[in-house]
Structure formats: C-alpha cells, structure tokens
Amino acid sequence: MQEGTLLDRTNIDYLPDVLGDGFKKSTLSLKDDYEGKVVATLIRRKSETTSSKAILYVHGFNDYFFQGQMAKRFNLIGYNFYALDLRKYGRSYGSHQKLNNVRSLSEYDEELNLAVQIIKSEMNNQVILMGHSTGGLIVANYAGNHLNSDLFHGIICNSPFFEFNLGYFKRKIGIPILSILGRYFPNRMISSRFSKLYGYSLHIDKYGEWNYSLAWKPFEKPKVNLGFIRAIHKAQNNIKNRLVIDVPIVVLHSNSSIYGKHWSEKFKAGDAVLNVDHIRTYSHKIKGAVTIYGIENGIHDLFLSREPVREKVYQEVFDWIDRNIKLSV
Structure with a gap:
C-alpha cells in the first residue's frame, strides 16, 4: 500500500449528505479510467462520544450506502462510521459511465486506500472493514492483498459474494468461459439473472420497510458487462485458492436460500440472491482467524432483515468485535 501518498494530494471537505441526521460526505477525486472521470464518495457519521x-x-x-440505522447502531457502541459509495455506484455515478463497470476488483484499491488513510488521519487507531455481498468479496480480497497493514484490524463480511448462484455446469464451465471472453470483450452485455423480488422484500413501496433511491438501487439490474463477470470470477478464485488474511474475519450469512419467480412472504426469511451453502463452503477456504455465523430467517443483507433477526445480527457482530478486535494504539 502506498501509504502517505494518496492523502497528500487530496483535500477532504465534508458536506451535508442526502441522509441528513449527522451524515456528511466527501467526494474523492480518482484517476481517470477507460470511461473518463472517476470519483468515489466517503460518507461519515461520527459517534457522539x-x-x-x-x-x-x-x-x-x-447498491449504495443508505443504511442509516446500521451506522447509528455502530455509533452507539462507540464507533465512528464511514461508508464508501464506490466508483460508478450511487453518489459516485456519472452519466458518462456504465453502472458497476470495472474490469478488476483491484480498481477499487484506489478509493479503499484513500478512505482508510483518511480515517486514520482523523485519529482512528482501530478500523474494521465491513462489506456486503460484492462488498464482502472486495474487502476480503483487499485484506488478502494488503497483509501486515496498520490501517485496518478486522473484516466483517455480510453475505459475501464468494460464488455465483448458478447450477454446477454454469458455475464450472459457463462462468470461466465468460470470464475469458471478458478479457477481450469487456463491454459486451449479458443477463444478470438478478431477481426483482429481493428488492420487493426491502423497499417500503412494495413489501419492505426501507426507503432508498430506486434510481441508485433499482429493483432490477437486467444486464451486466463481461468485464464485471471476469472481475468477480478472478476475485472468487482467490477465495477458493485459500486466500490468506492476517486479521480476524467474521462471515455472516442466512441459514437458507430462497428461490421463486413470484412474490411470497418467504422472501423475507432467506437469502434470495446467493446460495448460502456456497458462502459457507468457501468461507472455510480462507486461511486465517475465520468465524462463520448462520442467521436463522436472515435475508441477503442481514442488517435489513426483520427486526428480531437483525437484532440477532447486531449482537453476533458486536460480541465478535469484543472478543476478537483489540484497540491499536
């Protein structure tokens, strides 16, 4: 990690965020890429203590960061809370860009490096990286590629995207072929197989309890580009090849996966996006101090599950932090 270099050339100015209620944001200017101008957004809510x-x-x-309740819960146990809207997502999306268009997950290292340096510069001596789904895959790979760092001290993975939720033939043959094609045709689009029913289980306008931007997190994302498939596939292979992580890591997932083509209440009681058996299997491949928890009736984003379930998630995470993460001084 090029510590001390990125931050030196960045001005950190926080402005009020769309979430209000003490949330502030700072736009991080990044290097131009194959689509032109690139930014990320760092959101912050400080603990009252x-x-x-x-x-x-x-x-x-x-996705993008909208989970204000989660931030406040971490604030209550004495954590300053930061979140990234990665390049080409949410607050960071530009009209000249394709959503989620990357060709390697290492492209996110630039905003992650900058964010952890900013957090440390703001007098935080203990930093835990937390990622949901693709974010879990990103932070696990980031930790594995930055061993012996003094900028983070633990990893929380919430239903990490360690494998495509497909049948055996498509996972073992189809995805590797698409990954190869993604090297040469990164902008070719294919179906994402992303179900709108998961979004229905979340949003207040349908069957859920959460209010968020459907422009930044639509119910359906019908297509993705092959470059994205290749980026995910390569990062997943790192997990399967026994990625080494030298800080404590906890992986949380639902106890069951949910399938179906039509809405039912079962979508509020299981993971409608990933196969939880895959998460469990590949979490065991990681070499390091790994803790794995299955959450009964949890949905894909466990912190958005129904209240009794998400209270269990918070308790498991907070207890794990108390047992495993020591304050760095």
Whole structure:
C-alpha cells in the first residue's frame, strides 16, 4: 500500500449528505479510467462520544450506502462510521459511465486506500472493514492483498459474494468461459439473472420497510458487462485458492436460500440472491482467524432483515468485535 501518498494530494471537505441526521460526505477525486472521470464518495457519521475506533462499510452490487440505522447502531457502541459509495455506484455515478463497470476488483484499491488513510488521519487507531455481498468479496480480497497493514484490524463480511448462484455446469464451465471472453470483450452485455423480488422484500413501496433511491438501487439490474463477470470470477478464485488474511474475519450469512419467480412472504426469511451453502463452503477456504455465523430467517443483507433477526445480527457482530478486535494504539 502506498501509504502517505494518496492523502497528500487530496483535500477532504465534508458536506451535508442526502441522509441528513449527522451524515456528511466527501467526494474523492480518482484517476481517470477507460470511461473518463472517476470519483468515489466517503460518507461519515461520527459517534457522539469521543472515539478512536471506526467502521468502513462497502456496499454490494446494484447498491449504495443508505443504511442509516446500521451506522447509528455502530455509533452507539462507540464507533465512528464511514461508508464508501464506490466508483460508478450511487453518489459516485456519472452519466458518462456504465453502472458497476470495472474490469478488476483491484480498481477499487484506489478509493479503499484513500478512505482508510483518511480515517486514520482523523485519529482512528482501530478500523474494521465491513462489506456486503460484492462488498464482502472486495474487502476480503483487499485484506488478502494488503497483509501486515496498520490501517485496518478486522473484516466483517455480510453475505459475501464468494460464488455465483448458478447450477454446477454454469458455475464450472459457463462462468470461466465468460470470464475469458471478458478479457477481450469487456463491454459486451449479458443477463444478470438478478431477481426483482429481493428488492420487493426491502423497499417500503412494495413489501419492505426501507426507503432508498430506486434510481441508485433499482429493483432490477437486467444486464451486466463481461468485464464485471471476469472481475468477480478472478476475485472468487482467490477465495477458493485459500486466500490468506492476517486479521480476524467474521462471515455472516442466512441459514437458507430462497428461490421463486413470484412474490411470497418467504422472501423475507432467506437469502434470495446467493446460495448460502456456497458462502459457507468457501468461507472455510480462507486461511486465517475465520468465524462463520448462520442467521436463522436472515435475508441477503442481514442488517435489513426483520427486526428480531437483525437484532440477532447486531449482537453476533458486536460480541465478535469484543472478543476478537483489540484497540491499536
């Protein structure tokens, strides 16, 4: 990690965020890429008590940071809460860009490096990286590629995207072929197989309890480009090849996966996006201090599950932090 270089050339100015209620944001200017201008957005809500501990949250695919309740819960136990809207997502999306268009997950290293340096510069001596779904895959790979760092001290993975939720033939043959094609035709689009029913289980306009931007997190994301498939496939292979992580890591997932083509209440009681057996299997491949929890009746984003379930998630995470993460001084 090129510590001390990125931050030196960045001005950090926080402005009020769309979430209000103490949330602020700073736009991080990044290097131009194959689509032109690139930015990321760092969102912050500080604990009301003086603290030198922080969470850095990374969202998933077809997503952005909107989980204000989660931030406040971490604030209550004395953590300053930060979140990234990655390049080409949410607050960071530009009209000249394709949503979620990357060709390697290492492209996100630039905003992750910058974010953890900013967090440390703001007097946080203990930093835990937390990622949901694709964000979980991103932070796990980031940790594996930045061993012996003094900028983060633990990893929380919320239903990480460690494998495509497909049948055996498509996973073992179809995805590798698409990944190869993605090297040569990164902008070719294919079906994402992303179900709108998961979004229905979340949003207040349908069957859920959460209010968020459907422009930034639509119910359906019908297509993705082959470059994205290749980026995910390569990062997943790192997990399967026994990625080494040298800080404590906890992986949380639902106890069951949910399938169906029509809405039913079962979509509020299981993971409608990923196969939880895959998450469990590949979490065991990681070499390091790995803890794995299955959450009964949890949905894909466990922190958005129904209240009794998400209270269990918070308790498991907070207890794990108390047992495994020591304050760095």
